[in-house]
Each structure stands twice: as structure tokens, then as C-alpha cells.
Amino acid sequence: MNMEIQAALDVADETDSFLQITDVIYDKEADLGYNALTDAEKTVFCIDSLLREMENGGFVQFFHHEVGALAEDTLEALERIKSRDTHALLDELIDLFPGRVVPKDEDERIALFDQLEGDHTDEIAQLDERFYEVSDSLVGLTLHFVARNLKGFH
Secondary structure (H helix, E strand, C coil), X not given: CHHXXXXXXXXXXXXXXXXXXXXXXXXXXXXXXXXXXXXXXXXXXXXXXXXXXXXXXXXXXXXXXXXXXXXXXXXXXXXXXXCHHHHHHHHHHHCCCHHHCCCCCHHHHHHHHHHHHHHCHHHHHHHHHXXXXXXXXXXXXXXXXXXXXXXXXX
């Protein structure tokens, strides 16, 4: 996998490079499961999952799908790639959950998020808007992370 990641990093177009890397990691995750990924691979998986969900419907989409169970991992991933602004937004959203605990169970997480959204509609909408404004060039930050941590991809 390391050679595939290195080859993807050599692609001139940043988006193409990112997509090739995420394809490799998604294949491994599909075959072996999320827990089989290294920390570096989990970082890329979480960032890409966040981007996909945000593009498809914002934080509602993020917490309503499987990746919402990885909210804390995603927060750590944002820290690893040095994405201060997006990290702050997700951190602020996680702060809305009682005790900062995002349920792993999908039904429980959706029900709780829907309740939070009802109580904090404007705040969550503002967090979505701020995400789209600042998104930190998550793709570029992730590619720099991958290049610095190539040994973490197996």
C-alpha cells in the first residue's frame, strides 16, 4: 500500500491525488474494517468521510450516518493534519452533546442529534456555514500529512 500512496502523492492534481489515496484506504477498510487501519490511515479516512458528508448535507448528514460514530476520531484527525478552524467547528458541535459524548449507536445518535438540532438550529446552521467558508483546505492539509507520515500507511 505504501507504494500506491507514494504514487498517488506524485499525481500533479491535488484532488486526484487525494482521491487515489482515499480509494486505497477505503478498499482496506472495506476488506478489513476500520479498526484494522493504522492511525495515519484512520486520519485520512475520517477527513474524507467528513468532507463527503459535509458536501452532502452538512453536520446533520455527518451525524446521521455511520461516520458520526467516529466524531472523536475525526476531531483527532483534524488535529493531526493541523486544521485549526475545522477542528474548532467540530469541537464546538461535539460540545453540544451531553458530556461531550457522541453515541456510537446510530439510532441513539440520530435521535440525540435531532433533539440538539431542534434546540440549537441557528447554531448548527452557522457551524455549517462557517465550515464551508473556512474548510482549511482539508485536502491540501491531508496530503501534507500523508507525505510527512508515509511510513504510517501499510
